[in-house]
Amino acid sequence: MLREILYRLRALTRRDDLDRELEEELQYHLAREAEKLANSSDQVPDSMRTARLSFGPMESVKEQCREARGTSLIESFLADLRYGIRGLKKSPVFTLVAIASLAVGIGANSTAFSLLDRVVFRPLPVERPHELVILSLAQGGATSGFTYPFFREMQSRQTVLSGVLASADYPVKNLIVRGGGDPEAAFTRLVSGNYFEVLGIRAAIGRVLNSADDRLGTAGAAVISDRFWERRFQRSPAVLGTAVTLNKAQVTIVGVAPPEFFGEKPGSIPDVWVPLALQPQVMPSDLLSARFMTWLTVMGRLKPGVPPAAASASLTSIAAEIGANTILRKDAGPLTIGLTTGARGLEDLRREFGKPLALLMAMAGMVLTIVCFNLAMLLLARGAARVHEMGIRLALGAVRVRLVRQMLVESALLSIAGGVFGVALALLGGDALLRLAGGERETSMAMVLDGNMMVFTAAVTISATFLFGLAPALIVSAGASPTRSFGRQGRDLTAPRSLVYGAQSLMVLQVAVSLVVVCGAALLTRSLTRLRQQDFGIRPTGVILVKLPMELTPAARKAQELIRGEVIERIRAMPGVDSAAVSCCGPFDDTAHPSKAAAESSVAGGPAEVLVVHASEDYVETIGLRVLHGRSFTREDRKEAPPVALLTEHAATQLFGREPALGRRISFGNSFDSTKAMEVVGVLKNARFGGPRDEFRSLILVPMAQQPSPVTSISVRASVERDLRHEVRSILQQAIPRLGLGEVTSYSEVIEKKLHGERLLSLVSVFFAVQVLFLAAAGLFGLVWFFAANRERELGVRAAMGASPGDLRQCLLRRSVFLLLLGAIIGGAGSMGLTKAIRSLLFGVTSYDPFAFVVAVCVLILIGLSAAFVPAWRAGRADPLRALRAE
Amino acid sequence: MASERLELPQGTLELLILQTLELEPQHGWGISERLNQRSHGALQVQQGSLYPALHRMERRGLISPDWRVSENGRKAKYYKLTARGRKELRQQSDAWQKLTQAVTLLLTPEVR
Numbered sequence: 001m002l003r004e005i006l007y008r009l010r011a012l013t014r015r016d017d018l019d020r021e022l023e024e025e026l027q028y029h030l031a032r033e034a035e036k037l038a039n040s041s042d043q044v045p046d047s048m049r050t051a052r053l054s055f056g057p058m059e060s061v062k063e064q065c066r067e068a069r070g071t072s073l074i075e076s077f078l079a080d081l082r083y084g085i086r087g088l089k090k091s092p093v094f095t096l097v098a099i100a101s102l103a104v105g106i107g108a109n110s111t112a113f114s115l116l117d118r119v120v121f122r123p124l125p126v127e128r129p130h131e132l133v134i135l136s137l138a139q140g141g142a143t144s145g146f147t148y149p150f151f152r153e154m155q156s157r158q159t160v161l162s163g164v165l166a167s168a169d170y171p172v173k174n175l176i177v178r179g180g181g182d183p184e185a186a187f188t189r190l191v192s193g194n195y196f197e198v199l200g201i202r203a204a205i206g207r208v209l210n211s212a213d214d215r216l217g218t219a220g221a222a223v224i225s226d227r228f229w230e231r232r233f234q235r236s237p238a239v240l241g242t243a244v245t246l247n248k249a250q251v252t253i254v255g256v257a258p259p260e261f262f263g264e265k266p267g268s269i270p271d272v273w274v275p276l277a278l279q280p281q282v283m284p285s286d287l288l289s290a291r292f293m294t295w296l297t298v299m300g301r302l303k304p305g306v307p308p309a310a311a312s313a314s315l316t317s318i319a320a321e322i323g324a325n326t327i328l329r330k331d332a333g334p335l336t337i338g339l340t341t342g343a344r345g346l347e348d349l350r351r352e353f354g355k356p357l358a359l360l361m362a363m364a365g366m367v368l369t370i371v372c373f374n375l376a377m378l379l380l381a382r383g384a385a386r387v388h389e390m391g392i393r394l395a396l397g398a399v400r401v402r403l404v405r406q407m408l409v410e411s412a413l414l415s416i417a418g419g420v421f422g423v424a425l426a427l428l429g430g431d432a433l434l435r436l437a438g439g440e441r442e443t444s445m446a447m448v449l450d451g452n453m454m455v456f457t458a459a460v461t462i463s464a465t466f467l468f469g470l471a472p473a474l475i476v477s478a479g480a481s482p483t484r485s486f487g488r489q490g491r492d493l494t495a496p497r498s499l500v501y502g503a504q505s506l507m508v509l510q511v512a513v514s515l516v517v518v519c520g521a522a523l524l525t526r527s528l529t530r531l532r533q534q535d536f537g538i539r540p541t542g543v544i545l546v547k548l549p550m551e552l553t554p555a556a557r558k559a560q561e562l563i564r565g566e567v568i569e570r571i572r573a574m575p576g577v578d579s580a581a582v583s584c585c586g587p588f589d590d591t592a593h594p595s596k597a598a599a600e601s602s603v604a605g606g607p608a609e610v611l612v613v614h615a616s617e618d619y620v621e622t623i624g625l626r627v628l629h630g631r632s633f634t635r636e637d638r639k640e641a642p643p644v645a646l647l648t649e650h651a652a653t654q655l656f657g658r659e660p661a662l663g664r665r666i667s668f669g670n671s672f673d674s675t676k677a678m679e680v681v682g683v684l685k686n687a688r689f690g691g692p693r694d695e696f697r698s699l700i701l702v703p704m705a706q707q708p709s710p711v712t713s714i715s716v717r718a719s720v721e722r723d724l725r726h727e728v729r730s731i732l733q734q735a736i737p738r739l740g741l742g743e744v745t746s747y748s749e750v751i752e753k754k755l756h757g758e759r760l761l762s763l764v765s766v767f768f769a770v771q772v773l774f775l776a777a778a779g780l781f782g783l784v785w786f787f788a789a790n791r792e793r794e795l796g797v798r799a800a801m802g803a804s805p806g807d808l809r810q811c812l813l814r815r816s817v818f819l820l821l822l823g824a825i826i827g828g829a830g831s832m833g834l835t836k837a838i839r840s841l842l843f844g845v846t847s848y849d850p851f852a853f854v855v856a857v858c859v860l861i862l863i864g865l866s867a868a869f870v871p872a873w874r875a876g877r878a879d880p881l882r883a884l885r886a887e
Numbered sequence: 888m889a890s891e892r893l894e895l896p897q898g899t900l901e902l903l904i905l906q907t908l909e910l911e912p913q914h915g916w917g918i919s920e921r922l923n924q925r926s927h928g929a930l931q932v933q934q935g936s937l938y939p940a941l942h943r944m945e946r947r948g949l950i951s952p953d954w955r956v957s958e959n960g961r962k963a964k965y966y967k968l969t970a971r972g973r974k975e976l977r978q979q980s981d982a983w984q985k986l987t988q989a990v991t992l993l994l995t996p997e998v999r
Binding site for chain 2: 032036057060061065
């Protein structure tokens with residue numbers, strides 16, 4: 001055994017010596033044989049030649065001997081590698097184009113996969129994620145979260161879960177943190193005290209929250225995220241014990257969460273976690289004792305061996321004991337508690353980004369496929385030039401398998417280089433892309449090189465190698481034959497037909513897939529334009545928006561009063577300002593909480609789900625809502641004046657059906673309450689308050705003077721070109737220096753931010769489309785060049801027979817047009833399928849958008865033809881003399 | 888004459904090489920000549936195919952190389968049997984004997 005290893009080692013390290021020995025050994029044999037023949041009685045004349053003939057194929061014997069050494073696999077692989085590198089060095093342009101296009105193709109796939117993996121596939125970074133379940137209340141077809149009292153009861157009575165945690169559905173964005181630096185807005189999440197314990201998360205430094213922190217009246221404790229630690233405290237260990245205030249809550253930072261932990265919602269990374277007990281001090285209203293506010297998401301960890309169905313049944317019976325039936329609706333029948341798997345956390349981000357990311361992945365896949373088709377074509381064209389060489393090598397005794405392997409090694413070299421650059425591109429480009437597309441801070445993601453991505457990239461690289469390398473290798477090696485290389489004319493000039501057909505089919509496929517990608521890009525981009533230009537029901541252009549934090553401290557209340565009075569007047573008086581108004585909740589902010597409203601003596605029936613906006617006068621005009629009937633708010637709608645309200649059409653229809661709403665009375669709550677009645681004085685055109693893709697929702701506007709509420713935003717309409725943001729900010733800072741400013745932005749910006757997913761998709765798809773078009777052009781250019789070279793002699797003969805250069809060009813271009821059209825037809829069918837699949841991602845465009853399709857086909861054919869024209873034009877000048885000389 | 892030559896059954900070439908080398912160390916050409924002579928030309932071993940077999944056997948440690956000056960004054964690669972090779976030869980020729988005896992027995996018409 002040892003001996004064999006030593007032998008193989010020697011064989012490997014002393015390859016050249018052994019080869020020389022082999023050569024010597026075989027030469028000795030031939031010499032002796034020739035000697036024998038020469039001295040024999042027959043007196044063979046050319047004894048050396050006869051000796052060679054009776055010996056057999058020399059190269060093949062050598063190869064077999066090397067194989068017999070047992071190291072030939074590695075050895076010949078190294079030889080192939082050297083051969084491959086030499087070959088690639090010889091054609092640097094081809095090599096560069098191949099590696100660059102592979103890098104983009106593979107990089108795109110790695111990027112898309114990495115995002116998809118983290119948003120959709122991967123389980124939460126917690127202990128034993130597969131035991132986690134999400135609890136949901138279901139009653140009469142409706143589902144909801146949990147109220148605080150119900151959660152506490154449930155937590156103490158249940159026996160099937162080893163732990164139950166709750167986290168608030170309302171993320172508290174823009175919560176001002178004071179202490180340990182300048183006031184700053186932080187994204188805070190309220191969680192039950194056992195949150196970290198149930199998830200199995202230990203603190204990176206300090207400790208996590210515990211149940212003792214979550215008791216009413218105890219000193220507040222907070223855990224911060226790694227990102228926040230970095231951002232605000234520069235990773236100083238002294239952060240532990242730092243006292244900060246969050247709104248009215250005084251809390252001490254007790255720990256920092258581990259860097260990989262982001263909570264139970266993938267992609268949304270809070271800055272601070274505080275116990276639920278602090279809710280009344282952090283948010284404007286006390287939800288802890290609210291018996292009907294379902295604001296908690298509840299998750300639990302199943303005890304080992306308890307099947308989910310049994311757990312669900314047990315929890316449902318406990319719910320009945322607690323008397324939870326009153327939570328949703330009294331009359332909606334029995335209430336059940338359902339369990340869904342919580343291994344991957346909450347759905348939110350997955351629902352929002354799952355499909356766009358899947359589309360991204362699919363497009364990246366198509367781009368890589370095109371890259372592979374393109375490379376395969378180029379390799380075939382290259383192979384045409386090598387068929388002759390290979391024929392000679394076959395004649396010398398080379399084995400066909402070896403030829404195939406050699407070409408595959410060359411392909412592998414290309415794709416490995418492409419893969420390496422691709423990963424680099426994914427890491428750099430992916431981040432740049434995410435930044436370019438923008439997005440809200442708390443959902444932004446960064447590219448990280450991890451194990452999954454490495455494995456995926458390796459798999460993609462290997463499959464790409466076979467996808468573009470195998471077919472050309474097989475076709476070229478099959479096309480090569482010794483008789484061909486030593487044919488009648490010494491050398492056959494045209495390539496084997498299989499090669500030509502192969503290249504043509506690849507071109508058609510490439511055109512087809514390209515069309516699908518280009519079509520997809522056109523549709524997505526048109527959809528984005530439609531989203532931007534749609535009628536929002538408000539006029540967002542030229543409106544500056546100041547988002548204010550909801551602070552509840554006495555100082556903040558005082559500041560709010562100032563804003564409502566003096567500050568807004570000063571802003572109104574600024575030159576260039578048309579109007580200004582304050583409100584609580586407005587378009588496109590996620591702070592609006594749904595509420596119920598009921599009408600007096602309505603035929604339409606029950607209460608309506610509505611969003612309530614508290615607004616000052618001028619609000620309707622400032623943000624550009626349109627009054628259809630009646631009036632908007634005026635200065636006369638004072639505290640003492642009769643209470644009034646404005647409805648949007650949608651709300652009016654929900655409350656009053658087809659009857660006119662003007663002059664009718666409504667109130668908030670599940671049923672009409674005449675003591676809190678408001679008169680409808682105006683009906684507004686519908687507006688999209690949720691976001692560009694949101695449906696119209698029912699809105700009720702009430703005067704802030706009559707129904708006081710904190711100010712969360714200031715809207716300013718300016719008619720001048722000049723951006724007044726800076727001035728607005730300085731007025732605010734002068735008037736209320738103690739109030740931490742949220743953000744000064746504009747409605748157009750807010751809309752763009754909301755569209756970042758769509759923008760990312762459109763951006764990436766256009767990038768892909770450009771790449772694909774470039775590849776198609778390069779491919780067609782190469783192919784026509786190859787045709788022209790392949791038919792050089794035929795074209796020359798034709799020229800000699802009197803064909804004009806134009807005829808020759810036409811003959812080459814006709815072929816290109818045919819290939820392009822064939823590809824377009826196949827691709828057309830393909831894009832119908834694709835667009836049908838992505839219909840839910842499109843807005844305002846039908847999936848069979850003829851405009852996008854026609855544009856895509858035209859662009860593709862135009863680019864294709866101009867690429868084909870250059871080599872065709874060159875071929876038109878075929879020299880008849882050269883051709884005739886060769887004949 | 889060529890048509891009367893016999894193809895070697897799979898695996899017997901090694902046995903023949905071992906047998907040849909048992910007498911004395913020999914180089915490739917010498918082995919080929921010896922095989923030809925001893926079988927009176929009935930066995931046709933393509934000269935080239937001898938070498939891969941030799942190299943395979945060298946790897947398995949049945950024979951070991953030995954560079955010497957040959958009878959015509961040139962340096963040549965001689966092969967000699969190793970202890971393992973001897974053992975292998977004994978086993979293989981035993982097996983071959985048994986096999987041929989059995990096959991011969993089966994092929995002989997039974998005498999009643």
